[in-house]
Amino acid sequence: MNITRESTTSKNWLRTSLIALGFTVITACNPTANTTSVAIEESASLAPATALEMSMPESVGMDSARLNRITEAMQGYVDEGLLSGVVTMAARDNKIVHFESVGFRDLEAQAPMSNDALFRIYSMSKPITGVALMTLYEEGKFRLADPVEKYLPELKDLQVFAGTDSSGGIVTEPQNHKMTIRELMSHTGGLSYGIFAASPVDTKYVEAGLLDNGDTLEEFTTKLGQIPLKHQPGTTWEYSVSVDVQGYLVEKLAGQSFGSFLEERIFEPLKMTDTDFHVPEEKASRFAQVYGYDDAGKLEAGEGFPGANFLVDPVFESGGGGLVSTAMDYMRFSQMVLNGGELDGVRILAPLTVDLMHRDQTPKNMAGSVLGAQGTTFGLDFAVIDDPVEAESYSTGEFYWGGAAGTWFWIDPVENLVFIGMIQQFGSMLPNVRATSKRLLYQAILDPYGI
Secondary structure, three states: OOOOOOOOHHHHHHHHHHHHHHHHHHHHHOOOOOHHHHHHHHHHHHOOOOOOEEOOHHHHOEOHHHHHHHHHHHHHHHHOOOOOEEEEEEEEOOEEEEEEEEEEEEOOOOEEOOOOOEEEOHHHHHHHHHHHHHHHHHOOOOOOOOEHHHOOHHHOOOEEEEEEOOOOOEEEEEOOOOOEHHHHHOOOOOOOOOOOOOOHHHHHHHHHOOOOOOOOHHHHHHHHOOOOEOOOOOOEOOOOOHHHHHHHHHHHHHOOOHHHHHHHHHHHHHOOOOOEOOOOHHHHHHEOOOEEEOOOOOEEEOOOOOOOOOOOOOOOOOOOOOOEEOHHHHHHHHHHHHOOOEEOOEEOOOHHHHHHHOOOOOOOOOEOOHHHOOOEEEOOOOEEEOOOOOOOOOOOOOEEEEOOOOOEEEEEOOOOEEEEEEOOEOOOOOOOHHHHHHHHHHOOEOOOOOO
16 A cells, blocks of 8 residues: 555655755765756656646556446436436546546537536535635634624624514524624524525525525625524524625625636636636537436426526626536646645645635534534535544545535545536436445545555
8 A cells, every 4th residue: 555645735845855855965975976967857856747637547546447437337327318418537646537428418419428518516616615715714804703794794783583473474583692704604604595495584585586696796695684594603504595695705805806806816826717607608519408307207408496597697606506617627626625725836725724624613512413414514615524434435534515406526635536526417316426426436446545
């Protein structure tokens, strides 16, 4: 088992420093040595390789034939009529070892799926928004313990749902404490989504049209501030619009639009050239069709949410679910995170800041579990595996998320890998692509780092 791999830039830097130190000691003991040519050779050999180059799986302790089972399984879902097309991608030790597409980008047009296809990533936008906000944390713009209302007066003095009266009206009570930014980033601030649960508060979300594409982030937050919290802050984990609030918080702290901040601080530095809030006309031919299932269980083309149109640049720049991207773009983002905030010499976050994001950030006495899942907790805009046995996973500390149209990813710091899966599918017949791809990826690892 290879236990001396250098998987991140920080480790490569340490290795470079130690070799340079050793070279200094050797040359000090041998002052007649020709140091110039040796130093040039050392410098060339220690230059970091470009991240995410295609490599043979065997070069990182994996088996090619076993890894191909992922492609075979995804093709099987296409052949069964459960999915139209799939792109899967895996990287280990900063090297791409699997990048395959099967099926069709558009069934009706018989347009084959391709590795550069564009996808609605919906809630896989959330980790990107979290990273954007944490860049401002590193600049000293806020503390995680700060009240959200300190920066967003639209949410000042929110009341909390306490039940209904005899006529069905909402009864409220004051907050036990002000919702903090940590709670906002861990879905424990008392907010909801309005579309995934039924309650008087969720009804208010729907009636207010909270996620209307025609609203600015400021208008969205103003609407939200007129609705009581569903829970007391810090008491319950509930999936929520909190990441859209984070997008507005970025705007207020940075003094620029959320979209321009993402472009300048994340997309351009990481060369995520296809990630945006819409698909421009010149890229529309690569945009994958999205499907549901009809009453007979057959694939049926159509957007999953009423009014969704990703071919138009929206007013509402949703940090919670508004981005489109490609497998490669999202791999570049995820690899940066796995590397402790750096990719190809470009640093987005410091290693300790990234570490904060995939630590358990939920309140100690919180009721219930994250996602109703065993062995799972929540950091800052990432779900985190804290017990892989309970979670039926492999590595403690794996962190992940997914999107409403079926996209999925995970990052495993133990096995030093990233996996990205891209589909465009809604509906109850959706196969468990995450579980399948996970089993098939890990059975291809013959040189595990975690045992």
